[in-house]
Amino acid sequence: MGNSDETLEKLRSAVATLEQISEKEKSGFINLVSRYLSLGAEQIEWHKIQTPTDELLLPYDTLVHSPQDAEAIKKLLDKLVVLKLNGGLGTTMGCTGPKSVIEVRDGFTFLDLIVLQIEFLNKKYGCNVPLLLMNSFNTNEDTQKILEKYATSNIEIHTFNQSKYPRLVVDDFLPLPCKGRTGKDGWYPPGHGDVYQCLVNSGKLDMLLSQGKEYVFIANSDNLGATVDLNILNHLIQNQNEVCVEVTPKTLADVKGGTLISYEGKIQLLEIAQVPDEYVSEFKSIQKFKIFNTNNLWLNLKAIKRLVEGDALKMEIIPNPKEVDGVKVLQLETAYGASVKFFDNAIGINVPRSRFLPVKATSDFLLVQSDLYTLVDGFVIRNKARVNPSNPSIELGPEFKKVGDFLRRFKSIPSIVELDSLKVSGDVWFGSGVVLKGKVSITAKPGEILEIPDGSLIDNKEINGPEDI
Known part of the structure; x- marks a missing residue:
């Protein structure tokens, strides 16, 4: 790549010509690239990793219960803000537009459910918990239109945007938009790690502090288990923890998820991208790393302000290579959970699995x-x-x-209360009132349609054709 100072100078003058982004975004981007050029991808010293002690990682059931009287609960909740990451599109599931507006259940979208939950709290306790949505340039416009339907709600809803950075062309390390690619594919949102900087830049952080807010609960908008938890909030306020990461016991489905470790006496998150190749299988084992990060985070607002203004949040950079019409590009991203180690008095809480219910696929x-x-x-x-x-x-x-195909193939969603596992392959269609129990495998032979009739009960069976039903 030649001399990194030269590379950076060239990049700086190229970025200066981009009119689509603000000065703050330009300097944030240059800052990120210069850190990347001087450090490369950082890796962790494996032998220093320790399992967090019970003081650093608390079992959820050891938390003191929050006060029960309504007035005390109102006081707690009035210190809280809920922030949902709303930058993602529903493309994996074949939807266009923000993922948060996919209907999840009974005609309600992710966003509807989030609003209903906070409305319920505000009404029940007479408190004012605002909702913040961090959009990306991909979701902002659609989200603004959708928010009109909550105009009469008892919640203050605020939105702000994630940064918009230019993709870097790998060959010469210059911004893709400088090569005539000025459409959406020339840009990217740099991971949710810049939520802190954007909270400050947008003026939302100062607004919240002036309203007496103290803590923000941040979660992905597609995690249906990420609801306000009074016991956690109460613990943080009582013990003045600046940050809390929710982790939960790892199953075989979660082996790629980040985990919480103790490193040089502080807790920090360890993501698979930071693990040296020779230790990846150890990282994925459930024996050594028994918990994983749910991406639910609680943070003190004043601490965020202090760290952003002191330019102290230098999260590990995650290089994400992509290709745009045959051109190899690089996106440099950061993850907000990686900020944990910069906060004082940081803890993890090992929460029940029910607080992690993401909808990533059909x-x-x-x-x-x-x-x-x-x-x-x-x-x-x-x-x-x-x-x-x-x-x-x-x-x-x-x-x-795709969601559309999924919905077409089920006349109604089967009963699965007693199901252990289900594997479906081929051109399978489900009637209504189907009950699945135990271990079920349904395979349509190539070129054949397999219909599961209305009201079928399938209990511990392998089905390869109509004769097996």
């Missing part, structure tokens, strides 16, 4: 639309009739990948 969709859950005041509550604490594992073939 197999998750099947879980949350089924009788495993019910909806109460916007909260997705697990069915007590399910004995097994973990959810069934579900593998659906490519025919079910």
Whole structure:
């Protein structure tokens, strides 16, 4: 890449000509690239990793219960802000527009459920918990239109935008938009690690502090389990923790998720990208790393202001190579969980699995639309009739990948309260009132359509044709 000072100078003068972004975005971008050029991808010293102690990583059931009287709860909640990351598109599931407006259950979207939950709290306790949405340039316009439907709600809803950075052409390290690619594909949002900087830049942080807010709860908008938890909030305020990461026990489905470690006496997150190649299989084992990061984070607002203004949040840089019409480009990103080590008095809390219910694919969709859950005041509550604490594992073939196709193939979502695992492959269609139990595998032979009739009960069976039903 030649001399990195030269590279940076060239880049700086190229970026100066980009009129589509603000001065703050330009300097943020240059800052990120110069850190990357001087450090490269950082890796961790494996032998220094330790398992966090119970003081650093608290079991959820050891938390003191929050006060029970309504006045005390109102006081707690009036210190809180909820921030949902709303920059993602629903493209993986074949949808256009923000992922948060996909209908998840009973006609409600992710965003509807988030609004219903906070409305419920504000009404019940007479408090004022505002909702902030961090949009990206991909989701901002659509989100603004959608928010009109909540105009009469009892919540203050604020939006601000994630930064917009130019993709870097790998060959000469110059911005893609400088080469005539000025459309959307010339740009990228730099991961959710810049949520802190954007909170400050947008003026939202000062606004919240002036309203007496103290803590922000940040989560992905597609995690249906990420609801306001009074016990966690109470603990942080009582113990003056500047940050808390929610982790939960790891299953085989979560082996790639980041984990929480103790490193040089402080807790920090360890992501798979930071692990030296020879230790990746150890990182994925459930024996050594028993927990993983749910991406639910609680942070003190004053601490965010102090660290952003002191330019102290230097999260690990995640290089994300992409290709745009045959041109190799690089996106440099950061993750907000990686900021944990910069805050004082940081803790992790090992929360129940119910606080991690993300909808990343249609197999998750099947879980949350089924009788495993019910909806109460916007909260997705697990069915007590399910004995097994973990959810069934579900593998659906490519025919079910897009939400539209998925919905067409089920006349109604099957009952799965007693299901252990389901594997579906080929051209399979489900009638209504189907009940699945135990281990079920359904395979349509190539070129054949397999219909599961209305009202079928399939219990611990392998089905390869109509004769097996």
